[in-house]
Amino acid sequence: MPEHAIDAIAEIFSWVGFGVGALVAGIALVMYLLDGTWVPTRAVVEDAEHGHIVRWFDEDGGVNESALTHEQELAIGEKDMADVFYRRGARNRMRLTQGSPAVRAVALLAGGLIAVGALSLAVSLVLLFLRG
Numbered sequence: 001m002p003e004h005a006i007d008a009i010a011e012i013f014s015w016v017g018f019g020v021g022a023l024v025a026g027i028a029l030v031m032y033l034l035d036g037t038w039v040p041t042r043a044v045v046e047d048a049e050h051g052h053i054v055r056w057f058d059e060d061g062g063v064n065e066s067a068l069t070h071e072q073e074l075a076i077g078e079k080d081m082a083d084v085f086y087r088r089g090a091r092n093r094m095r096l097t098q099g100s101p102a103v104r105a106v107a108l109l110a111g112g113l114i115a116v117g118a119l120s121l122a123v124s125l126v127l128l129f130l131r132g
Contacts, residue, residue, distance in 0.1 A: 003131070010124040017117020025110035031103045038085040038098050045082055052076075054094065058086060066094045 043056035045068075052073055055065045064086060068076065075096055076082045087093040 003127075007124065007127060010120045010127065013120035014117050014124060017113050017115075017120055019117075021110050021113030021115075021117055024106060024113060028103055028106040028110050031100070031106060035100045035103055036090070037088040038095070039088050040083060040085050040098065043082050043084045043094070045076060045080055054082060054084060056084060056086060056094070059088070062091070064092045064094070066092050072096055 039059065041056045041058070043054040045052055045054050048067065050067070051070075052068045053065050054068060055063060058064055072095075082096075084094045084096060085098045
């Protein structure tokens with residue numbers, strides 16, 4: 001492979017890595033801002049007709065409840081109480097993690113793309129100085 005082809009490939013990967021990485025990072029930021037604020041609380045786990053539900057008090061003193069998904073039931077197990085996070089300003093919305101798994105995945109993708117861009121830039125600079 002000619003040496004100019006390697007330089008071109010490294011240059012393309014650096015531009016694509018930084019450009020797409022920055023775009024995906026912007027998308028992750030928008031997703032994070034739209035996700036809202038999730039407040040930790042303690043919830044009571046109860047049996048229901050179609051599985052388990054959790055009930056908790058929000059910061060305004062209102063009682064909220066939400067049905068557990070199969071994955072949430074597996075994570076909680078046989079406990080009578082669980083630490084959950086509810087969305088401030090929304091009724092009956094809860095999850096088991098404070099941060100959104102989707103936002104975390106998109107942010108990791110952005111970090112990986114930016115790392116590819118940085119690595120490609122480093123390879124490009126090393127090749128530049130080796131030939132110069």
